[in-house]
Amino acid sequence: MTHSEEFYNRAKTIFPGGVSSPVRAFGAVGGVPPFIRSAKGCLLTDVDGNEYIDYVLSYGPHILGHGDPDVLDRLHAAIDRGISFGAPSEEELQLGEIIVSALPSVDRLRFVNSGTEATMSAIRLARGVTGRSKILKFEGAYHGHADSLLVKAGSGGATFGVPSSAGVPPEIARETLTLPYNDTEALKTLFSSEGDKIACAIIEPVSGNMGVVLPDDEFLRELRRLTEKYGALLIADEIMTGFRQTYGGAQILFSMEPDITTLGKIIGGGLPVGAYGASAKIMSQISPEGPVYQAGTLSGNSASMAAGLATIQKLKTPALYSQLEEQGRKLSQGLKEIISRLSLPATVNRMGSMMTVFFTPDPVTDWTSAARSDTALFRVFFHESLKQGVYLPPSQFEAFFLSTRHDDEVIRISIEKMSRALIACRNWIDQGRPEYNP
Numbered sequence: 001m002t003h004s005e006e007f008y009n010r011a012k013t014i015f016p017g018g019v020s021s022p023v024r025a026f027g028a029v030g031g032v033p034p035f036i037r038s039a040k041g042c043l044l045t046d047v048d049g050n051e052y053i054d055y056v057l058s059y060g061p062h063i064l065g066h067g068d069p070d071v072l073d074r075l076h077a078a079i080d081r082g083i084s085f086g087a088p089s090e091e092e093l094q095l096g097e098i099i100v101s102a103l104p105s106v107d108r109l110r111f112v113n114s115g116t117e118a119t120m121s122a123i124r125l126a127r128g129v130t131g132r133s134k135i136l137k138f139e140g141a142y143h144g145h146a147d148s149l150l151v152k153a154g155s156g157g158a159t160f161g162v163p164s165s166a167g168v169p170p171e172i173a174r175e176t177l178t179l180p181y182n183d184t185e186a187l188k189t190l191f192s193s194e195g196d197k198i199a200c201a202i203i204e205p206v207s208g209n210m211g212v213v214l215p216d217d218e219f220l221r222e223l224r225r226l227t228e229k230y231g232a233l234l235i236a237d238e239i240m241t242g243f244r245q246t247y248g249g250a251q252i253l254f255s256m257e258p259d260i261t262t263l264g265k266i267i268g269g270g271l272p273v274g275a276y277g278a279s280a281k282i283m284s285q286i287s288p289e290g291p292v293y294q295a296g297t298l299s300g301n302s303a304s305m306a307a308g309l310a311t312i313q314k315l316k317t318p319a320l321y322s323q324l325e326e327q328g329r330k331l332s333q334g335l336k337e338i339i340s341r342l343s344l345p346a347t348v349n350r351m352g353s354m355m356t357v358f359f360t361p362d363p364v365t366d367w368t369s370a371a372r373s374d375t376a377l378f379r380v381f382f383h384e385s386l387k388q389g390v391y392l393p394p395s396q397f398e399a400f401f402l403s404t405r406h407d408d409e410v411i412r413i414s415i416e417k418m419s420r421a422l423i424a425c426r427n428w429i430d431q432g433r434p435e436y437n438p
């Protein structure tokens, strides 16, 4: 038995699924998740000494790779002075100032401890400001696990939501309207009937949580126009895309001008964090200035703030984003060539350093087209990549992330290793899809 197997067996007895967050249990792909002992740059090492090139990067935060020396220095220095004070600190102020200067739509912000807290609070703020209760989200999006957001579309053309998790009251789910991503016509229809009841629409500018799906320009424009026309607020959930696609957020690339922005992941440099920000006027509605209550014992703690500050300061070099784009392009190009040579039914979606290989031959533009993917084939690809030493997200519907430590050599080796995994996929299909045991 490997050490990972032994740990996993023990973990399953004390944690649901053996994990602290569901996707880590490898439920969609089967097999035993490697327990990770250490991480450096773009490499993970598990408790059995296996090394993996990491394309998960803790689901996005480690854009500089693991253990960046400047982040570690700053973090050590902060920790030496104390970990959390339950009082304002200079790091918090500096990180706040730097985020405000990076995002034209954000004049003021509030730090929280996770992305979930950020979106939950942003929605409360939007409801508080507008005095309305309905919210609009898009199918296939993930905005954290608050009750209002664990909602899927009801059956038959109904747009009102039903819970996607046990424990979410149907009365709450009904307040969440759900539409397909990139469907401009459906937006127009919904706003003409419900527009004046909608407090806010929340959207990932580039969707990363159904795998990577790019927004249609016209769709984003129409969403901004309609929310404004009907007095609903637009929330850009940039928890994944913030500081990932460009310095600031994807909203800058798409000229999106949201009313509220949520952040997380990269702005904490790998430590727990979230934030929501907006115009000075909207943010003045938050307590203690305004009537919308929101608080947090560890919010703005100096450790998270220091790691975030060191990360964001390093990202201010524009060359880093062109480097990430270039490495992302090389990886997707390499994979596309092999996919086409092997005539595999797969489509690669990418924006900058976020990408997904969908095992479907057709374009993926929304949840319906993403869900057509052959998840059994993905499972083979995932495990064969893992065997080769490439650590991909263990679900068809998650994004691969690159860091600035994924250099030419790493990309070249990754393509080589993943090409062997793709050949295994071809063989598996040609053999009539036999039962696959990782």
Ligand SMILES: *Cc1c(COP(=O)(O)O)cnc(C)c1O
Pocket (backbone or CB within 6 Å): 113, 114, 115, 116, 117, 119, 142, 143, 144, 145, 204, 208, 209, 237, 238, 239, 240, 264, 265, 273, 274
């Ligand atoms: C990760 C993520 C969240 C949730 O953040 P947590 O810190 O996991 O609570 C919300 N929205 C988006 C777009 C995300 O990618």
